[in-house]
Amino acid sequence: MFTLPHHIEFLSDRWVEEGRKFLVGEAPKIRERPAPAERLRGRPLSVSGRFTQAPPHMNLPRDVGCFSVHFDGEAFAVTTSFDPAADLVIEGDYQAALTGAQMVGIAAPGAFRTLRREIDHLYGPEALKVRGAIADPMALEVLSGLFDHLGRKTVENPDLAHRAARQGLSGKIREMEAQGYTIVENAITPEFADEARETILRTLSMHGHQTMNWMLYHGRALERLALNPSLMTLIDASLGRGAVIASLSCIRRGAGPGFIPIHTDYSHVPEPYPAFAMTGVGVWAFEDWTEASGPTVLVPGSHRARRHPRSSDDPGAGVPIVMPKGSVVFFTEGVWHWQGDRTEAGERVTLHSHFNRGILRSLEARRIDEQMIYRNPPRLGEMLGEDDWFEKTTAAGRDYMRFNYMRQLLAFNEAGKQAILAEPQAAAPTKSARRAVPA
Template sequence: MFTLPHHVEFLSQRWIDEARRFLAGEHPKFRERQAPAERLRGRAFSASGRFTDAPPHMKLPGDVGCCTIRFDGQAFAVSGSFDPGADLVVEGDYQAALTGAQMVGIAAPGALQTLRRETAHLYGAEALTVRGGLADPAVRGLLESLFDHLGRMTVENPDLAHRAARQGLSQKIREMDAQGYTIVENAITPEFADEAREAIVRTLAAHGYTTMNWMLYHGRVFERLALNPLLMTLIDASLGRGAVIGSLSCIRKPAGPGFIPLHTDYAHVPEPYPDFAMTGVGVWAFEDWTEASGPTVLLPGTHRMRREPRRGEELDAGVPILMPKGSVVFFTQGVWHWQGDRSEAGDRITLHSHFNRGILRSLEAKKIDAQMIWRNPPRLGEMLGEDDWFEKTTAEGRDYGRYAYMRELLAFTEAGRQRILAEGKAAGPAAVRTRETTPA
């Protein structure tokens, strides 16, 4: 419903049809070698999945998505049904499974373990369960190729209200609307936070800088951070779908006074600022943020001022952002902020994921790396401007297909945001749901 022709929604009929097409050997890459059935002749197996609480717009029976792949040794059969007796059975929450299904590169060393670790961290250890297995390496290799093929095509759940509820972020979106920022604690595992910090330190040292832009192009870890599903949900709720990377930058801040003064992130935006967000920034913590570590400091509610701060404005109401390692603070809509002083030893290492509403230009020029697009889900292409109609004009005219797609997706997303805000007002201040709440 909400896809471009070359994309699919997880467990939709088009997704199942694409799996069938791949296994039938109709994918162009397979034309260079034997079709899957020929390669696996005589090796019968089955795999099946069943995932509850699918988004209502998909109109799946009972909001349950299913798929079964069966090979009898001669031919493949792919259906939208569930077989609890299959050799490999995966069950769980639809949104958790979708997050896993968007990962590409499942055959890489440690990739499956990373997928299961990060998915369990985001959605809970019981969000996905696996029974049985497939011992034949050739069978596993084929299913890994299918997994990657579908991952390159599978879009995020377009129902913002449904997705935020499954991720435990509905209240965070309300906080963001009220105060201009919100904190998502433990958005990644401590292990991933350490990996990202090490990658930033290594990259800065290699180039001899203390700050750098274009970090997306310096390793797989930065692609994974840019695609973090919790941060993406906050970006969608603030900037709408089609938001593009403004800059992906890192900062190495030594002990001492902060060197970034009070400001907003609205460069060249005339006052009064619009009453909707133009930009938003997610700042990642790769150590515990305490007052001594020199955290970002924000002035809650200043996004309602709709202007930049004046010289000598009162700063006493500033709130230092305190959060554990692996967390992200997202601030938006021109909220006032500055860099705090660091009194503890060592460097504070941060990554700043700066996104712009899709109609704006970016600080960083967009570079479309075909290999990067190939090893990631469609969401990465969206944040590089591949899904909108801007800069797509040819001699034959404008890309009205992309225009219609994004117009529909933006409207659906905004309707979801308004539903989240309305539900919060109806429930009153007692209805607080945090990220620590396990999705129902």
């Protein structure tokens, strides 16, 4: 119900079957070389996983998903059972494991270490536990190929309410609905923030600019950042599934007055604005944001005005967004905002992940880079418009398969959002939320 034919849900029967097809050599990707069993002949191995708190719509026994891969030296067996005695055993939370299962390029230098670091950071060091190991280099090559093959097809958990709860974001979604924005503190590690910052500065220097668009195409770190699970959940709660990149832009600025005045991000949208979000922006902090660093300033609740700010409006209600390095502020529904003045030395470097509801056009011209699609999970294709039916009409007619898929996905996503909004509010915001989002 919630996948296109070439996509699969983590630990579903189709996911397990796709793994079996790869290992017996039926996947098109490996037809031009010996099948895995031929490459591993005489080298037995076993890998197994067990993951709890799976989304209810998958109808897994006790909401627990399992898999096992056994190779006896001659043939593979792939099942939905769990083998605690396997050579390599992985156990933990379904949503954390799904984030890992969407990684492509696991065999690249440092990739597994980086993946494990970010998952531990997002979900906690106890979310995934690994014991045992596979030491055989040829076996690791085969398993890496399997991991990548499945990662290219594995979709995000479509149950928004379940996913947000496992990520600790339900309260952030309610806050976003009330204030028009929310902050996810420490959404990435400081190491990842440094990597993204360095990539942006290198790109700006190479092209001789202080600001640039089309940043998705300038480095693997920026592809990974665009797919950040926390930001994707906020985008789904605001814009629905199928939201597309409007622009992925960066700004490098030094000390001095802000050069972006008060505005909304609703270009040519007639007033009054619609009573649902048309666009949303996540701004990433690659240094600590303080009031002196020239942060983005937002007016809480201004989205309810449903219009552009006027010269007569009092901007004194603006709140400077204060957050630590590696955090992201997401604002939506035409919230009024501007760039604050920077009084401290040094530079502020930001990436602006601007998304539009899937029925709208993008600000940037979309480019479909086949290699980039191949090295990422399906969510990247979704944000580039690959999964909806727009711009896919041919002489033979419209793409009703994608139409029906997205119709079902949007409805399921909206039901999840309404379930989140119906939950009781938390008793009190955190210390950091009180500082950034006044009552």
